[in-house]
Amino acid sequence: MRIVQTRRISQVFFFSLFAWFCIVSTVGDKLWQLRGWPVNWFLQLDPLVAIGTILTTHSLYWPLLWALVVVSLTIIFGRFFCSWVCPFGSIHHFVGFLGNRKKKAAQKVQLNKYRKAQCVKYLVLIVFLFMAAFPSVGATLQTGLLDPIPLVTRSFNLVLLPIADRSVNVTSVAGRFYESAWLIYAMFLTAVLLNLVIPRFYCRFICPLGALFGVIDRFALWRIGKNQNECVNCRLCEKSCEGGCEPAGNIRISECVLCFNCLDDCKHELISYQTRPSLAGEETDTDISRRGFVLSLASGILAVPVVRLSNKLGSNWYHRVIRPPGALAEEQFLQRCIKCGQCMRVCPTNVIQPGGIDGGLENLWTPVLNNRIGSSGCQLNCVACGQVCPTSALRPIKLSEKLGIGEFAKIGPIKLGTAFLDRPRCLPWAMDRPCIVCEENCPVSPKAIYTQECFNTVRDGILTVKKATNETIETVEDNLPLDKFATGDYYCVIEEGDERTKIVGNTANSIEISPSRQLEEIPAAGSKIQVQVRLQRPHIDIEKCIGCGVCEHECPVSGKKAVRVSAEGETRSTDRTLLLKG
């Protein structure tokens, strides 16, 4: 069996496994749902995630120990991950193959030649690592933007899967929605289409993970190389070279992705995977110039303080950034979030959305709640998001911590924010229309929304009596909309302060009164009565409100909601509290 066949099988295997993990990331116990599937395995294997979080948090979160395996194997064997495991790499490999298979061998050799620009990925890596490494200027983890595993995970989970599932509805009951998915798609598509220009474009020029592997594989015990000196220089080995490492001559070990195509293509069996260095020479150093290094260093160090000048982590924080339950305080959160989109994928109500830059540049593609989307705000009895976060930017909290019961009863529930009524838009407050949808849907007990009853005389509600009996009042006005007052919310009173009686119906010129509550005295002809609407006006009890957003989701004022959640009062931040505790 040829090694390249195994490699291809491995690519198919890991790619299918990755796709399967994306598909099953729906909470549930069926075989095609989450169950115990290790859906974060690829992210845990990714050493850039591990190293990034070590730099920002000075700790290695235990599930990321898998990265140690990959690093160790890379040190010994070389960049096997890139062409045997990485699902993004497999996509590039395949598209590159499709795009170029009709070309002549000479053309392909040209496409695969080493280019100086391949050093850019090392500079990208340096920028990201330095952004992560200096706490005094503020550490931030932005590796997730270009790290291939988080990138391909969010592209699949937030773009490809929702579209593929639209007609079959296997991964969710209703369709899924994700804001700014177009941007994620654009990035993905660009990377994929660039393979038609140069194969494995992303891998060679951009991928910081590949760069990381390129740096650590310099001591590899086995490497690709020529095992004899007699070579006719046909260059067939470079026809399908995936890494652009020039195995025909001075092979660049840091660029070789162990695709073994050269080994397979050489008709003279000159290339092997061997312990001795290639007889045609090998180069283990990465090709970064000092200038390039210094430039990236400076960019990386400056990037964070420059971004933080907006003071989005201080008093200028953006109130619409409502993070999922279990999120760490913002600065710690940004040290861990790799923007993989797992939480957005798993959220049963589809309320977690990829954030935009209005919360600051660092907010891009981090999880933010949008209560307008999905089925219901943050579901009360659900803690799924924290369970799938690979870096614990969202802690894997227990339900008892979220609800503030049991051992957490003293601290109280986790609050994501607080709901604020927009009274000028609220039906009972401003439009004299009865509505208590928000209060009805508030899931906490006792409810965080309570109502106060009030009676308002309706527009054109002062009517003149023509003739009245115990049950009916005929009015002089004869333009009353038919049965407008029949909903059970309307009352009739002679003078403010009197006993009210309920209206059960009306015609154009008469009002029918409830038989069980008669008027104390029958109004005389010519006197005035008032028609009043009974309103229950909602108030938010900010002590009890947990900011779950169900009220915002259900509010019938569906454009700009009359009750909206804002992040004040979120329990994850001590400086954004609304109330004095204790």
Added chain:
Amino acid sequence: MNEQIDKELDRRQFLTRAGKAGIAIAATGAVSYLFYDATGPQPRSKTEELVTLPDFSVPQTAGQTMSIVKGYDRVKTVDKAMELLGGIERFVKPGETVAIKPNVAFASPPMLGATTRPELVAEVVRLCYSRGRAKQVYVTDNPINDPASCFRLSGIGKAASRTGAKVILPKDNLFGHTTLTGGKLIRNWPIFFEPFKKVHKLIGIAPIKHHHRSGASMTMKNWYGLLGGRRNIFHQDINTIICELAMMVKPTLVILDGTQVMMTNGPTGGSISDLRRADTLIASCDMVAADSYGCSLLDLKVADLPYLTKADRAGAGTTNYESLKPILATVS
């Protein structure tokens, strides 16, 4: 023969590489072990190291705990008040460093009485240097308005530099989190800490002001300036926070300036008409006692300011200032 040598070289190279690879793996393993985190981040991480304000008080001498001096010239009254308590040298020993915490809360001119008078600060600094033979005096506060403007417009910045004291403006890295033992509100809360960490003595100097929320602002409320973070949240329970401030801060002494008392529209005032001359200056080792006497100058009683009784009960001082036998004097 060449092949032999080649093989030797290869093998040596391989072993070298193997060695380096092994070290690399070991290093990675070591890093993983060192940083290994088995539990993940915990809720409301209390990883901040808590700081505690030192106790700056000196041993009490019966009969020399509180002095009340009447007079219009602050320099003269404070000199007298200190003399009556045994002189500044009782409190500040040669070579020591002193921090003075005046009220610099607002970018307000001295004559409006919203801040401590600069001449008073200057005189106390001078006393520390000349009679106390202090090594270095610092003047510091964490104002409500922009710090640089506050120190400038209140005249205190100039008063300090004129007399050789160093002004310390608040910066983020000068704060530390603290929890007050027995405190309900000051729990894991940031306080302006660095200037006070290294000094030997702490003197608070505050004017007597009416305060819309708490009733009055005197020497106890003066310590509000030590609070950092979103401290305005404590206005929801103002009496408890003032009491906790009195429990948290143990100054060497406090000076309460009742020469011009802000009777209305405190704490910012804004009009000369808000002020009333009371020509009184109080120096005291017990801030609760000082405030208890001072409130009378605002036409208030101890009972009108619940934080006084709270602090008395908490053991931060006594509202019964008479029991301290304050020494009274008048200067021309």
Added chain:
Amino acid sequence: MGLVRRRVRRPESAISFCLMAVLVFTGLGVFIKQSDFEMARFGVDVATAELPLRESEKSKDDQTVLSSTVPMGFQSPSKIEIYNTENLYEKINGKAPLYTESGFEKLSTQRFVNTTDESLWAELYVYDMGTVKNAFSVYSVQRRAEAEPFPPMRFAYKTSNALYFVHGKYYIELVGSAESDELFRAMAEVTRKIRANLTVDPDAEIAELALFPQEDFVSGSIKLYLVNAFGFEGLTDIFTARYKLGDETVAAFLSRRSNAQDAQAVAKSYYEFLINNGATPKQTAKKILEGKIVDFYGTTEIVFAIGPFVAGIHEAENQQAAEQLAERLFNKLREVLGSANNE
């Protein structure tokens, strides 16, 4: 291109197969990992909670309902057991008469065992009592002293390891093996499922509960004795309620008979029963209670009839408190009758 296939060397083949084996083991490992899961850590079983119940699924008989009540993180090791009046004794032994004399029809029981911790289990008893009144009766007379309310349900209470409630004509008990938060959560989930899926008559009401005056009423103290209340055969369908007047605890009772004549007869016969058993009539200042108060071996008993109601005070220590409460009760019932007459 017509290339001659390269001859594959043995080592290459061997390594390829080894790597294939690695892939196979990886796949196996992943597959094994997927079966080791605990849905409880995600919170509520959101996958099924998301799907709206179709109408046809909503009305199920209690068999299918019970089988669907298994909470997350638990399994049901055994089948549902059914008992009727004949063999109820086999399940609950001496308690059986309490139920059988109160209209019992059927008992369905099921056990739930925690998947990870076998010692954590709960047993569900669903007693079909025929009517909501019967269910309320067996619920109320067995109410434990250390009962805590279980909002938002009205007829429900919990103790440190169990949950008891009334759902329509069913009296339901959930008894846990230990005092455990996890167990409690599971029991709450079972309760929710039962309330959602087990259809009961929504209009079934116990009107008498609202007839007790509110002042000084001890919440949750209403009991319904279907037969032999206070040891007297003639007293059937008696609701009792406890009141705390100052330091005195006083128990009031009432019952709705078919008509005023029947009420008079019952009141009279109970009064005579008390006298025959040694009670002595007592004087009272209150007109309405004249001739209705007796002293029964140191405790005060009051019984009167008003309209179709029989009501009174039972075993009160303090006559004054008893009279006061009796008066309130009388007034309340009169008010109810008055407004009823107006309708």
